[in-house]
Amino acid sequence: MNIDRRSGCPINLSLEVFGDRWSLIILRDMIFGGRRHFRELLNFSLEGIASNILADRLKRLMALGLLTKADDPSHKQKAIYSLTEMAITLVPIMAQLGAWGRVWLPVTEELSIRAELLEKGGPPLWEQFMDELRHEHLGAPSRTPPGAPTVRQQLRAAYEAVVERKAEELRHIKTEA
Amino acid sequence: MNIDRRSGCPINLSLEVFGDRWSLIILRDMIFGGRRHFRELLNFSLEGIASNILADRLKRLMALGLLTKADDPSHKQKAIYSLTEMAITLVPIMAQLGAWGRVWLPVTEELSIRAELLEKGGPPLWEQFMDELRHEHLGAPSRTPPGAPTVRQQLRAAYEAVVERKAEELRHIKTEA
DNA sequence: TGCAACTGATTGCAAAATGCAATTGGATTG
């Protein structure tokens, strides 16, 4: 894929992974939105990613070791994408990025709910969320007691409706234009 | 400049600021390398940025409110670039990015020294460093007692020699090729 | 005074990345 290696600096190498306009968006939707399928990522993308870009980035993220792909047993054509540990440990970066954006950029209030929650919960919440992701994506044993509200539920509750409405609007605009 | 606004999501908006291969590299060199002039950024860039890209990104970062430019009183042509508070508060993101890169990417040991120091020092060290940056770039009063070693000094000590050697090599390769 | 070196850029141009629209071949649903 991309074996630039302009330098061995950690920040530079991280940038060679995320220094584009889509990779981190896809990971955001998988991590926080719980998207696992191509169509989910395509149709519920707030930013309206194109299918060829999505296909390219999924391939790239797999090559980089951030995602894995498996057949969905319920549907022979469906592929299910999973986060690797490498991707799951991006949660703190996402949280910091969200916190910074909330302060300095013209964010929409309704879309900042997740960032706010992550910021308030701090590292302990991030850790719990990462455990949940390990459970969902890597089959690791869950450390959350059954019945207790998951971070995922908290993150989704207020957010999902907004995202789906927005994505709906976006599709509507596209089809009628 | 770039008024995409694909969505008001904090992570997306942050990505619209840093979602390219150079902006954060320039900020890294200003924050951690202490670069303040065009030529410094150009000649001591580990990754070998081109002058037109550098000029473009400096302009863009100014438009976005991350940098300011002032005349250098010692030299009528020299411009001196300063970090704004908006840029200074990127330190935690840089630290997280460096920490993540150190774990998951093929970083060079000698270039990871800074990331390691930031990781070990944790948020308190980041805060001290940010204060130093405010002192240097915004003229804020210094909270470090005079004589005490600054974070900047610790960060640079082991690093600067490496960077300058590398940059030297890079220039050498370019001129002889 | 004259000239080389240095200042922060700008220009021209080729290559690569991006993104939209349409389409593909196979699977599933009704």
Place this chain on the structure above:
DNA sequence: CAATCCAATTGCATTTTGCAATCAGTTGCA
């Protein structure tokens, strides 16, 4: 058996990137 859904792929125009060369003004030095 037709319509729909699946994960992509293709074609193509636009945009971005990045290298090389160049620029005009400033400075340092002889």
